[in-house]
Amino acid sequence: MRVLEKIRPPAGTAGCPAACLIKIYKVNSSQIDFNSVVNRSYEDMLKNAVVLTVLIFFLVLPLLIRSNYLLGILIVTGLYTIIVIGLGILMGYAGQVSFGQAAFFGLGGYTAAILSTSCSWPTPAALLAAMVLPGLVAALIGRPTLKLKELYLALATLAFGILVHILFNEGGEITGGPSGLMGIPYLSLGGLVFDRDIKFYYLVLAVVLLVSLAVHNLIQSRTGRALRAIRESEHAAEAAGMDTVLLKLQAFVFSAVLAGLAGGLYAFYVTFISPSPFSFHMSVQFVLMAVVGGLGTFWGPLLGSGLVVALGEALRWAVPLVIPGAGGEYQIIFFGIILVLVMVFRPGGLGSLFSPPVHRERPGRPGEKGVDDSVAGG
Amino acid sequence: MDLTGQLLQLLFTGFTLGGIYALIALALVTTFNITGVLNMAQGEFLALGALLAASLCAAGASLPLAFVIAVATLALLGGLLERSAIHPARHAPGLILIIITIGLSISLRGLALLIWGTEPASLPAFSGGGPLFVMGAAVNPQSLWILGLVALAVAGLHAFFELTYAGKVFRACEINRTGARLVGINPAALSFLAFAGSGALGAAAGIFIAPVTLATYDMGFLLGVKGCVAAIIGGLNSVGGAVLGGLLLGILEAFGAGLVSSGLKDALSLLVLLGVLLGRPEGLIGAVAGRKV
Amino acid sequence: MLLEVEGLTRHFGGVAAVKEISFKLKKSEIFALIGPNGAGKTTVFNLITGMLAPDAGSLVFEGMSLAGLKPHQIAAAGITRTFQNLQLFGGMTVLENIMAGAHLKGRTGFLKALAAWPGSAREEKKIRQEALALLKEVGLAGLADLPAAALPFGRQRLLEVARALASGPRLVLLDEPAAGLNSAETKELADYLKRLREEGKSMVLVEHDMETVMEVADRIMVLNFGEVIALGTPAEIQANPEVIKAYLGEDEQVA
Known part of the structure; x- marks a missing residue:
């Protein structure tokens, strides 16, 4: 129960600071005298300021760094953030985990690559397809498995992830096999061609911002409330008329769509695609990013992606110093160990270091068996 | 070789593969029913056991001695992992436990890479001599050893659950944790035992298959996944189902390998897993195989 | 009948x-x-x-x-229900519990929620006002902003009843x-x-x-x-x- 408690963010943390003004307006107009209004609006304004500061920081950052290597890392981190935001909804709210996000990422990448090269689609259309196809596949996988325990979606996505990776490698001319596909055009929206890293950086920043805003809207909405309710008590959520299976399915499809979006953007960024970034290990890294940053928090995905990418780069530099001749596969040891440590000791993510879990009495909840348990009471 | 011989040959290959998967599935199903955790790191126990035994043999130990040491070490490791990673999170949502075992799997694989590197290691076959010939089909004697271990494991598990007090306790724990505690049984101790047993059985299986497949640091992952496929086919709740599921998968793979390229061979079992999960997640033969663990 | x-x-x-x-x-x-x-x-x-x-x-x-x-x-x-072993949404506020109970009164789905559809804000406001009215009726209005799990046990029972009523x-x-x-x-x-x-x-x-x-x-x-x-x-x-x-x-x- 202790661990269970930790994974839940304290009440109100779902709120995004950016909405502070709207929130104050809402509270005032509801004509109810909350004695906490002053405190809350102050808090919200503070949060708002933080968001604004972070945004300005990322806007001017490229002007400060003059290294294409760092800019590239920032772009990839942004793409991962998009994926982790989606995975965070699935894990933090629907309580399910996917070990196939790298496959959706790759599916989006290959869809964009193939459609924009062999099929000569305009790049925006190819990008759209890169979101739609993973979404459809996720719907297919999620429909039967999300009715069951967490285990089944985890296994199905794991199998799917490895399978897709094999297919990328064995896809012959369609996927280009292990060497992949080259000559992917730059993304062009209207007259704007994203042919330089700096342009692409701002595009990714805009997409991350847009996705964050959309997810913030979602969490604050009726649907978001339902997702949070499912996390708190699935039985009560159902008794209140929430279609929990549908909501979980929507969350899963949404996570796949976002991974596909990131994949499409990735293809148009590097203009070359091969199977290696879409392995099962990458899926595990996405899960790691989601849990390290903290599930169900606003900053979690950005924090988690940034930390894991930074750690990966640091390890790539440090490991060969300690173990001569070591390749990239050693990184994954550390990722595995960190994943276990975080899950065992800090399931709320590293974000929970800053905001310690609020201690509170929980109402009694049923055991694993749920309904069967309460039968005993009759 | 005539057609019958060829088919028989494939069948034997399938039984060997199936025996391997069955051994993994047995450990998975037993642990799952006692602890509710599907141990995605089970395959790594095979890899570590086989690699350890190979190193011991290379250092001059006899095969039986290497076997005993490797099995004991892996039992210890299994128990240790349960204490350090599973036990502290035992009340966590299923989501967290799944992630933990995946994390363990990756860490163990990394550990194997660190210790043994990427070079494959080999173990001598248990019995000398060339293959046996049955109706024109060659049978590797090691396959018989593997199937023998499957039979021994099934008999052992059966005897344990049906005949001993501790086994009955295991089953009681599976049925009702609170009830088990009320009669003085400690579910935490059972969870520890389940993982230690999984480590031991995994090491034994790894050593039995190493003469056929060689031992590499990364052999465990796909083996573990295929063991999961077998366990899921069997419905995740019965010893019989796990064995049947393993054999079915092995035979399917053996016959399928001739039809598709070797690169797609692994894709086949993953397709089976996806198919079962999407079509009949309760397992294909759970109902037929009957008795629960 | x-x-x-x-x-x-x-x-x-x-x-x-x-x-x-x-x-x-x-x-x-x-x-x-x-x-x-x-x-x-x-x-x-x-x-x-x-x-x-x-x-x-x-x-x-x-x-x-x-x-x-x-x-x-x-x-x-x-038909709605309460649970013998309280099943409140403990981490959500008292008001949110009622609003979640009124889930069936709303229509805003996943996509509209992402886009912050204008109609959904109106709907949300209406649900919020009805929820506050219900809280007032059962005497929990003053606690609307607290996490449900922070309420004393008796209030939690009452909240669970109110939540069951929220969808009408x-x-x-x-x-x-x-x-x-x-x-x-x-x-x-x-x-x-x-x-x-x-x-x-x-x-x-x-x-x-x-x-x-x-x-x-x-x-x-x-x-x-x-x-x-x-x-x-x-x-x-x-x-x-x-x-x-x-x-x-x-x-x-x-x-």
Whole structure:
């Protein structure tokens, strides 16, 4: 129960600071005298300021760094953030985990690559397809498995992830096999061609911002409330008329769509695609990013992606110093160990270091068996 | 070789593969029913056991001695992992436990890479001599050893659950944790035992298959996944189902390998897993195989 | 008839938890289900709300069969419930709990939520105002902003009842709403239930507190080992020797 408690963010943390003004307006107009209004609006304004500061920081950052290597890392981190935001909804709210996000990422990448090269689609259309196809596949996988325990979606996505990776490698001319596909055009929206890293950086920043805003809207909405309710008590959520299976399915499809979006953007960024970034290990890294940053928090995905990418780069530099001749596969040891440590000791993510879990009495909840348990009471 | 011989040959290959998967599935199903955790790191126990035994043999130990040491070490490791990673999170949502075992799997694989590197290691076959010939089909004697271990494991598990007090306790724990505690049984101790047993059985299986497949640091992952496929086919709740599921998968793979390229061979079992999960997640033969663990 | 239950049966591993139970529920009625622990009362609730599937028997609500419906569909049909072992959304605020309870009043789906559709803001405002009105009605308005788990136990019970009412159901199943309440809170609850009945709500009440049951119930059904042993008005039940024997032990008198 202790661990269970930790994974839940304290009440109100779902709120995004950016909405502070709207929130104050809402509270005032509801004509109810909350004695906490002053405190809350102050808090919200503070949060708002933080968001604004972070945004300005990322806007001017490229002007400060003059290294294409760092800019590239920032772009990839942004793409991962998009994926982790989606995975965070699935894990933090629907309580399910996917070990196939790298496959959706790759599916989006290959869809964009193939459609924009062999099929000569305009790049925006190819990008759209890169979101739609993973979404459809996720719907297919999620429909039967999300009715069951967490285990089944985890296994199905794991199998799917490895399978897709094999297919990328064995896809012959369609996927280009292990060497992949080259000559992917730059993304062009209207007259704007994203042919330089700096342009692409701002595009990714805009997409991350847009996705964050959309997810913030979602969490604050009726649907978001339902997702949070499912996390708190699935039985009560159902008794209140929430279609929990549908909501979980929507969350899963949404996570796949976002991974596909990131994949499409990735293809148009590097203009070359091969199977290696879409392995099962990458899926595990996405899960790691989601849990390290903290599930169900606003900053979690950005924090988690940034930390894991930074750690990966640091390890790539440090490991060969300690173990001569070591390749990239050693990184994954550390990722595995960190994943276990975080899950065992800090399931709320590293974000929970800053905001310690609020201690509170929980109402009694049923055991694993749920309904069967309460039968005993009759 | 005539057609019958060829088919028989494939069948034997399938039984060997199936025996391997069955051994993994047995450990998975037993642990799952006692602890509710599907141990995605089970395959790594095979890899570590086989690699350890190979190193011991290379250092001059006899095969039986290497076997005993490797099995004991892996039992210890299994128990240790349960204490350090599973036990502290035992009340966590299923989501967290799944992630933990995946994390363990990756860490163990990394550990194997660190210790043994990427070079494959080999173990001598248990019995000398060339293959046996049955109706024109060659049978590797090691396959018989593997199937023998499957039979021994099934008999052992059966005897344990049906005949001993501790086994009955295991089953009681599976049925009702609170009830088990009320009669003085400690579910935490059972969870520890389940993982230690999984480590031991995994090491034994790894050593039995190493003469056929060689031992590499990364052999465990796909083996573990295929063991999961077998366990899921069997419905995740019965010893019989796990064995049947393993054999079915092995035979399917053996016959399928001739039809598709070797690169797609692994894709086949993953397709089976996806198919079962999407079509009949309760397992294909759970109902037929009957008795629960 | 609001709800018609006919021959409802459910076994657990060979034991009949509920055995051929039949009853009819009228509109604006408080119908109490009593019986010793393990008599099958909560199982009846789980069967009506679709959380368990019956082995046999039929459930007809407002002329519509509930067979095969999932819990959320049954809620949408107009039946909500509370849980004996409180199932509040503990990390959410009191107001949010009520708003979640009013889920069926809204239409905003996943996509509209992502896009912050203008219509959904209006809908949200309406749901919020109705939720606040409901909180005022049960006297929890001052606590609207607190996490539900931070409330004292009695308030949590009340909140769970209020949440079950938030979607405007025609029938509410209350599973031991007075358990753990002190006598003042119990009195308050009983008055509230009677007020709801006057407003036309129907309720099935599982309750161990006999005083409350006798005070608010129009009719009482007594279960023992999953079977109906008596059905009648409070006065009839109090006078029924079989009930006294099965339920209270031979020496005791009903209060």
